[in-house]
Amino acid sequence: MSASALVAPELRRSSLQWKLAQRKPFQRSVNAREASEAAHFDPAVVGYVSRRFSQLHTPPDPRAQAAFRRILQGVVTASTVFPSVSADEDGAVVAVWRCGPLSLQIDVNVDDSFYVRASDRDSHTLREWYEGAFPYTAIQGFLRDLSRRTAKVNPEWHRLYE
Template sequence: MTVLLDRSRSRAEALWSERSPQLPSVVRISTARANEGATWTPIAQAGESFALTETAKLLDALDVGSAVRSEVRRFLVLVLGRDATIPVVTPGDEDGSVSLYWKTGPMSLEVEVSADGPNYLWARDETGEIHCLEDDRKKIVGLAKNIVLRMGIRAKIHNPRWRQQYLGNE
């Protein structure tokens, strides 16, 4: 997809092309002339989400079906932001699902993702309150995104160099 800004009408138009990447991408909308083209940057190169890149590596190491892998990636794109921490990724139950587990200080989050998408969430927030959701994908994504965001903020405050430590650069 190429996004161009039409300055004369002040609106963005999306034009599809075969050259456009079919993976999560960061689109830079430019006020340059249309013939100068748009710039595409994959998320991994843009630094959009360190956690997304690292979690994808963990997911690739698991022996899971392509449908489950696709749903896990979709869930991660929806949930992980720039400051998100990296979950532990393990095979789930016998149905071929994947379990994602985050822990930051007193907070923890577990989400089970199957070929049908996220279907179970268990979480403990910073106040100690326990949250449990089943089979409501929108609520699971919303709550997971909120808790992962708060975990990322907490990790950044308490250990700003956690990424370097994770990579073994410290």
């Protein structure tokens, strides 16, 4: 009997899952659903964000940009709406997604630390994260809901970014 046969199927990881889980500084465990979504990653979002960085009067620090791109690769798919991006006074990336009452803000600092805030219309915080491992699974779900809401309101939203 092979060693992998002794491990429950839900605990086995493909080579893609291991690569995703071993990315630093944002280490995380990856399940089959996440790996499937990562396999459907659309580089258009990262391309758009990179172009926006270059168009900013004061772009974020390159280290913060690289860390934010790694995060994007772990949370966006082809159906994810694009964020608004800017830099704060310390060179951190500030990305915001909004649709109706929902908003998501992700700040990524030069030192790879992060701040994530999901909120509703009244700026009531639904959830915040700022330490430990980056909350990839939670952010994927929030962005999926926000993107579905966007597609219902404006099915042609992607044309705004062409």
